Amino acid sequence: MQPAMRSLSPLTPSDYHAHGVCCCGTPLLQHFHERMMALFAGLHGPETVSASPRGQDSPLLLTNLRLFDGSGAPLRDNVAVRVMEGRIQAILPGDAEPEGAEMIDCGGRVLMPGLIDAHWHTTLAAITQAAAMTADVGYVHLVAAREAERTLMRGVTSVRDVGGPAFALKRAIDEGIVAGPRIFPAGAMISQTSGHGDFRMRHEVPRGATTPLTEQERQGVAAIADGEAEVLRRTREQLMLGASQVKLMAGGGVASTYDPLDSTQFTERELRAGVQAADDWGTYVMVHVYTPRGIQRALRAGVRSIEHGQLADEESVRMMAGEGAWWSLQPFLQDEDSNLYPDAARRESQRQVAEGTVRAYEMAQRFNVNTAWGTDILFNPQNTPNQLRHLAKLTRFYDPLTALAMATGRNGELLSLSGPRNPYPGTLGRIEPGALADLLVVDGDPSQNLDFLADPARHMRLIMKSGRIHKDRL
Secondary structure (H helix, E strand, C coil): CCCECCCCCCCCHHHHHHHHCCCCCCHHHHHHHHHHHHHHHCCCCCCCCCCCCHHHHCCEEEEEEEECCCCCCCCEEEEEEEEECCEEEEEEECCCCCCCCEEEEEEEEEEEECEEEEEECCCCCCCCHHHHHHCCHHHHHHHHHHHHHHHHHCCEEEEEECCCCCHHHHHHHHCCCCCCCEEECCCCEEECCCCCCCCCCHHHCCCCCCCCCCHHHHHCCEEECCCHHHHHHHHHHHHHHCCCCEEEECECCCCCCCCCCCCECCCHHHHHHHHHHHHHCCCCEEEEECCHHHHHHHHHCCCCEEEECCCCCHHHHHHHHHHCCEEEECCCCCCCCCCCCCCHHHHHHHHHHHHHHHHHHHHHHHCCCEEEECCCCCCCCCCHHHCCHHHHHHHHCCCHHHHHHHHHHHHHHHHHHHHHHCCCCCCCCCCCCCCECCEEEECCCCCCCCHHHHCHHHHEEEEEECCEEEEECC
């Protein structure tokens, strides 16, 4: 059987959104609707987003490729990958017959799984903190929707959202209203009073029994909880809204207005209350924390993922390894991608974390801790285009294939901790039979370096999510 010929027509707003145009409206209203929907989706034009819907429904056979399967193993040659109904159907010999599939010639390039950012703020990454606190909430979500499509077009096909109101955007992406990565949402960051998620101004303290919620709490950015009962309530609220995992603040931070970096937050009993509520729903708790004391308290309470932790000591790292917990690290190195702080105190905290980052990656490898990659870009629209540069930095600590495996197969294992709360059942971050068909074709050789990640617009030649082609420059 002859292979099907591939024809990808340019995408126009009317093609992409025809299903949403009201036929009973006036031409002017229809034109306005199309313009607004295009703005909401953040479309970049015909050379970026593919109009072809065929990839999800008809078989595809990707040929003439070098395969990185997400495990960290060496690249494989002389193979082909068959995709059907949004999943990897088979890995075949390179000369396999198409058998009715549409053939995609990868031109000898590398085929790899879609990337996974395990520490991403979907709603808060691409907007300044001032705008997030003062703008209309609709504006905040429009900015987030545009950034979601840009995230996908960088080759990031899944993100673990670690705090913020991402539920509506997740639904819109899942329903095909806008383009973006799969979102594993945590919902509001749960914080004690004076904790890392307490964004109140000084004049809002004290808080009385009848004091209304803050704007950040109403919008779902954060939730303040003190005592086991309140932690239970706030955790259960996020689970009710659809959280795939829960985020608690267990220590201070660099950017904090009030809580010092070395502070320990939530008692062990409070942390345990959140862990129990999550466990009752079959999922887990992750915590923001830097210090040994906070890390150890969280692990004793049953927390499964330590976010940051750059100030950990050997005892804490041994404990992480012993408990089988995950260490979700970010390459905070006080470099060109760091946030800029006007005061000396926060710059000093930033310096401590940067020094700790180098030690953390060394200890994570020495004690064989489950390690994830993420970026934690927050309130920094200038930095979101550099998302993958944060991954390329890992080659300072790991060989390129090991670093790339961390952002694919290993992060996929972390996402699976959500168990029955996993919104996308199936294997992510791997190219193997039955895995979800999130695939990239790239110009570059990850066995040598990850430099190609610094310019995804140029080097990402094909981007596929769930078997559907979102970008094709082959």
